[in-house]
Amino acid sequence: MTFSFLIYKLILVLTVFLVTLFVAMYSTYAERKVAAFLQDRIGPNRAGPFGILQPLADGIKMFMKEEVIPGASNKSLFILGPSLVLLTACMTGAVIPWGAPLIINGTVYPLQIADVNIGILYLFGVISIGVYGIMIGGWASNNKYSLLGAIRASSQMISYEVAMGLSIIALVMTTGTLSLGQIVEQQQGWHWNILVQPLGFFIFFICAFAETNRAPFDLPECETELVGGYHTEYSSMKLGFFLFAEYINMFISSAVIATFYFGGYNMPLIGRFIQNPNHLAILGVLFLFVKILFFIFVFMWVRWTLPRFRYDQLMNLGWKILIPLSIINILITGALMMRKEIIQLFFN
Amino acid sequence: MITSYLFYFLSFLAIMCALMVVFSRNPVHSVLYLVLTFFTIAGHYVLLNAQFLAAVHIIVYAGAIMVLFLFVIMLLNLNKETEPNKSNWLKAIAAIVSGLLLVVLVGSLKGAESVVVTNAFNPNIGLIENLGITLFSDFLLPFEITSILLLVAMVGAVMLGKRSVK
Numbered sequence: 240m241t242f243s244f245l246i247y248k249l250i251l252v253l254t255v256f257l258v259t260l261f262v263a264m265y266s267t268y269a270e271r272k273v274a275a276f277l278q279d280r281i282g283p284n285r286a287g288p289f290g291i292l293q294p295l296a297d298g299i300k301m302f303m304k305e306e307v308i309p310g311a312s313n314k315s316l317f318i319l320g321p322s323l324v325l326l327t328a329c330m331t332g333a334v335i336p337w338g339a340p341l342i343i344n345g346t347v348y349p350l351q352i353a354d355v356n357i358g359i360l361y362l363f364g365v366i367s368i369g370v371y372g373i374m375i376g377g378w379a380s381n382n383k384y385s386l387l388g389a390i391r392a393s394s395q396m397i398s399y400e401v402a403m404g405l406s407i408i409a410l411v412m413t414t415g416t417l418s419l420g421q422i423v424e425q426q427q428g429w430h431w432n433i434l435v436q437p438l439g440f441f442i443f444f445i446c447a448f449a450e451t452n453r454a455p456f457d458l459p460e461c462e463t464e465l466v467g468g469y470h471t472e473y474s475s476m477k478l479g480f481f482l483f484a485e486y487i488n489m490f491i492s493s494a495v496i497a498t499f500y501f502g503g504y505n506m507p508l509i510g511r512f513i514q515n516p517n518h519l520a521i522l523g524v525l526f527l528f529v530k531i532l533f534f535i536f537v538f539m540w541v542r543w544t545l546p547r548f549r550y551d552q553l554m555n556l557g558w559k560i561l562i563p564l565s566i567i568n569i570l571i572t573g574a575l576m577m578r579k580e581i582i583q584l585f586f587n
Numbered sequence: 588m589i590t591s592y593l594f595y596f597l598s599f600l601a602i603m604c605a606l607m608v609v610f611s612r613n614p615v616h617s618v619l620y621l622v623l624t625f626f627t628i629a630g631h632y633v634l635l636n637a638q639f640l641a642a643v644h645i646i647v648y649a650g651a652i653m654v655l656f657l658f659v660i661m662l663l664n665l666n667k668e669t670e671p672n673k674s675n676w677l678k679a680i681a682a683i684v685s686g687l688l689l690v691v692l693v694g695s696l697k698g699a700e701s702v703v704v705t706n707a708f709n710p711n712i713g714l715i716e717n718l719g720i721t722l723f724s725d726f727l728l729p730f731e732i733t734s735i736l737l738l739v740a741m742v743g744a745v746m747l748g749k750r751s752v753k
Contacts, residue, residue: 316615356715360642367650371622376659378615386661393654459593
């Protein structure tokens, strides 16, 4: 715990924070461009070349809008809601290994803020308290549409958390660790977890859509039924926080999916061409971001392709299909891991 | 040194939040203060190097149980107009009962001072590997019985949730 160590961690935290915000900012632009591409339009092209200054223009617009706090609302909780949503969205980046450790002059600089040995549990803790921001915001608005949206959001997030947790249990069984750093280290070369846990990945991926409240699971903000859902009464930058948190969550979920199932910063065959471990580490960060950006694109692709679920369909999918599937996945994983013992039991 | 300061800070926060649970007028505020109390207690677990317990504490209590509490309280829409009348003798009985509970707690804590700790505190016991080994060797039977208990509770919940039992 030297002073330089603290400074290094501080720099790392700031970098991760800024990169997260930057990627989320440009995800809003990417979302509009992808939507335009899928619908055969041009998309934003006025602010700067190809419209790349559009996120800045949106941000300035959000800040300059009049801020309305409804008279009948609970003021302190009304402000607490969006703040909590943004806070919990930013907290998850702390346990994700962004790259292999750098070694400069004999000192090891890990590119991960905290390699705690309960990384996955930390992740789940943050996800499970992420519900509060939406619930508090929706209730404090004192509007029935907001309340209904908040209740939909939280019941959906709680339901899909179960299936998500069960799909991760199968992953923990095969990797034997809860530390995200070790999970990535085990996936060197071609040993990606997707090859071991295809069904688990499938369940986790669906649940990630539900947890981020993205289409086709965007029931909480279903315009045709609930006006705007839990953020109906919000205006100005508080609305911006809610919308922005969705993009941060999308970035973080993509990072988690890449880390859990797609090897994180590992890339097969690259070790044959580049020997210097530091160069490899920096290239690894790039590979991780390529994977993350690909998953962000998939998130958008799905949103602009599939129609929205009905609410009972959503609950049926969560409780009657995904949870049994993930339990079966755990059983199959366990049986495959214990195959020698099982064969001995039956044939001896 | 830092840990003792942290301990006092967390204890102060925990007691303040616990008091606010009781004293706040709005039931939604009470629930949120209770969540904060759980966070401070999780902080204590981290200070004792029991990271697994801290994480599970947050996930189970703050992330699941209190969300359900909040759910119910938000749907009930409790406020001053719908507050049921509490008669004076009910308040008196509540005060006496909780006072007696306080006496019991203080008495048991005073008794705990004289207990001598025989086995040394192992700071690594809260880490997940050691916890898993302990659970699956020394406490295997209680662990399995707990899992059956949870299964029974789950089946019961499904039975109650069904509209009509054939």
